[in-house]
Amino acid sequence: MPVIELNHISKYFGKFAAVKDLSLKVDEGEFFGFIGPNGAGKSTTMNMILNFIKCSGGSIQLLGQEMPAADVAVKKRIGYVPSDVRFYPQLRVHDLIRYTLDFHHQKEDKKELDRYCELFEVDLKKKFGDLSLGNKKKVAVVCAMIHRPELLILDEPTNGLDPLMHARLFRLMKEKQEQGVTVFLSSHNLKEVEDYCSKVAFIKAGRLMGVEDLTVINKNVKIITLKGEHLPLEQMKAIGAEIIKQGQHEARLTYEKELPVLFKTLSEIAPGLDDVTVDNRDLEEQFMSMYENQEAERI
Amino acid sequence: MTLFRLECKTHVKTLLIWIIVVGVLTLGLVSLFPSMKSMGLQQIDLKSMPKEMLKAFNLSDMAALATIKGYFGYEFQYVMIATGIFAAMLGTNALSREESEGTITYLYAQPISRALIVSSKMLANALIYSLYWVVSMAVAFLVCLIFKESGASVSDLFKGFSQLTFTGWVMGLTFLSIGFLLSSLLSSSKSATSLSLGLVFLTFILGVVGKLKDTFQALVYFSPVDTALPSAIFRNGIKWNYVWTDLIVLAVSVLLTFWIYRRKDLKA
Numbered sequence: 109m110p111v112i113e114l115n116h117i118s119k120y121f122g123k124f125a126a127v128k129d130l131s132l133k134v135d136e137g138e139f140f141g142f143i144g145p146n147g148a149g150k151s152t153t154m155n156m157i158l159n160f161i162k163c164s165g166g167s168i169q170l171l172g173q174e175m176p177a178a179d180v181a182v183k184k185r186i187g188y189v190p191s192d193v194r195f196y197p198q199l200r201v202h203d204l205i206r207y208t209l210d211f212h213h214q215k216e217d218k219k220e221l222d223r224y225c226e227l228f229e230v231d232l233k234k235k236f237g238d239l240s241l242g243n244k245k246k247v248a249v250v251c252a253m254i255h256r257p258e259l260l261i262l263d264e265p266t267n268g269l270d271p272l273m274h275a276r277l278f279r280l281m282k283e284k285q286e287q288g289v290t291v292f293l294s295s296h297n298l299k300e301v302e303d304y305c306s307k308v309a310f311i312k313a314g315r316l317m318g319v320e321d322l323t324v325i326n327k328n329v330k331i332i333t334l335k336g337e338h339l340p341l342e343q344m345k346a347i348g349a350e351i352i353k354q355g356q357h358e359a360r361l362t363y364e365k366e367l368p369v370l371f372k373t374l375s376e377i378a379p380g381l382d383d384v385t386v387d388n389r390d391l392e393e394q395f396m397s398m399y400e401n402q403e404a405e406r407i
Numbered sequence: 408m409t410l411f412r413l414e415c416k417t418h419v420k421t422l423l424i425w426i427i428v429v430g431v432l433t434l435g436l437v438s439l440f441p442s443m444k445s446m447g448l449q450q451i452d453l454k455s456m457p458k459e460m461l462k463a464f465n466l467s468d469m470a471a472l473a474t475i476k477g478y479f480g481y482e483f484q485y486v487m488i489a490t491g492i493f494a495a496m497l498g499t500n501a502l503s504r505e506e507s508e509g510t511i512t513y514l515y516a517q518p519i520s521r522a523l524i525v526s527s528k529m530l531a532n533a534l535i536y537s538l539y540w541v542v543s544m545a546v547a548f549l550v551c552l553i554f555k556e557s558g559a560s561v562s563d564l565f566k567g568f569s570q571l572t573f574t575g576w577v578m579g580l581t582f583l584s585i586g587f588l589l590s591s592l593l594s595s596s597k598s599a600t601s602l603s604l605g606l607v608f609l610t611f612i613l614g615v616v617g618k619l620k621d622t623f624q625a626l627v628y629f630s631p632v633d634t635a636l637p638s639a640i641f642r643n644g645i646k647w648n649y650v651w652t653d654l655i656v657l658a659v660s661v662l663l664t665f666w667i668y669r670r671k672d673l674k675a
Binding site: 155158159160161162179180181183184186188190192194195196197198207208210211212251 | 408409410413417508509510512513515516517518519520670672673
């Protein structure tokens with residue numbers, strides 16, 4: 109059963125289409141990445157998923173229930189970490205956590221709270237307004253997890269976190285995923301998406317560019333870099349390689365076919381080149397090839 | 408209930424400050440009564456002033472200033488304006504402050520409907536206003552008892568204060584509800600204070616104009632302060648047509664606030 113199901117959703121601000129005809133499914137227990145450049149419509153999509161803003165068109169189902177009709181019932185099962193954490197500054201961290209539990213009609217599990225506080229080094233006695241950006245983020249993570257949600261929606265969760273906390277957060281998220289929690293992560297950090305997500309959706313100019321299964325796709329696609337005075341690009345094209353970037357003395361190509369054919373060709377052309385490298389395509393490469401040199405088209 | 412508690416906790420300090428300031432102000436003003444009376448305040452000749460003007464500023468009966476009810480009724484009308492501003496500010500800030508401070512994303516992420524957000528905030532702010540008003544009226548009544556002239560009837564004073572407490576409560580709730588309506592339309596609380604001041608002063612001036620000329624008398628209905636003008640309440644009792652007008656405005660504002668807020672998008 110899909111935990112998140114977006115059917116042709118759109119959001120218009122006047123004539124401006126922030127999100128246009130976007131459809132997406134996130135299955136139960138998935139660690140799903142949602143990436144795109146600034147202004148691509150990631151936050152608008154998340155705001156629509158969470159019913160912070162209404163859709164101009166299309167429909168949303170969360171945890172099998174129609175939104176926004178089931179808003180309250182669904183929110184009991186969702187944990188959300190905003191990118192810009194602005195909670196009540198006058199409250200102490202412990203009070204904020206208590207209020208969060210109260211909203212969910214749950215009692216405090218001291219053992220679990222202590223575990224999170226120890227893991228993220230959260231001081232419960234401090235006032236939220238006195239915390240640094242990173243510490244505010246940690247409190248938001250604890251508030252999102254404390255009521256044991258089935259779906260975690262995280263908008264740039266590592267913004268402001270140091271590398272140690274960053275690693276701890278993802279370890280915890282992975283642990284939650286193994287327990288059956290679905291994680292929907294919006295991030296600019298392609299490395300963390302690549303390392304942890306099983307699927308990733310690319311969004312650009314309000315439209316979904318594609319959804320890729322990271323457990324399969326990047327292992328099959330090779331990135332070949334050729335350096336030299338004369339680049340035998342025709343020979344490479346003949347075996348099915350596609351040029352993604354071409355300079356005077358350097359070219360980058362993608363290749364998705366039989367590897368013996370590739371290495372045979374490379375061994376033939378290598379003597380005339382200064383350098384040849386073959387890598388698995390990483391997410392950054394995929395992201396750049398998808399977005400580079402493309403103009404946003406929004407009407 | 409959680410949001411109701413959170414909202415009450417947020418306003419406790421503001422409530423205490425307003426109660427203390429209004430209490431001290433009332434004590435200061437009323438404590439001057441015995442000396443003002445002995446100075447012959449009621450004998451000041453204002454006959455050269457147009458009658459309508461005196462009526463508009465509630466000074467038509469100078470002789471009444473020699474009684475605690477008349478004196479307090481005149482002085483306290485300015486506190487009524489401040490009370491209206493307090494109530495309007497509670498309303499205009501209630502929803503818009505969450506948006507300008509960004510705390511609304513926390514609230515929207517919780518399992519709580521928009522209708523419950525509005526109703527919890529309305530009830531909490533109505534309680535805050537009611538506490539402020541009841542305590543302020545109790546303090547004012549006690550202060551008047553201390554400084555009243557020797558012949559003044561306590562039961563008569565109590566009746567007047569009971570009526571003022573009720574009408575002042577209705578007036579405050581009316582400003583509070585209009586404030587909520589404005590708040591549901593605002594995406595930032597930056598203009599909340601100026602809007603509250605504008606709302607109270609504009610409606611008060613409409614009331615003054617309405618009393619200046621009989622042909623403009625209908626304008627008094629647009630002035631919630633006139634529902635609870637202490638001098639008028641002490642002299643004529645409760646004017647139910649004004650009270651009903653306020654209650655209709657209150658009901659319409661509340662319904663519109665719910666309707667607008669349910670459809671409101673979070674500002675990006």
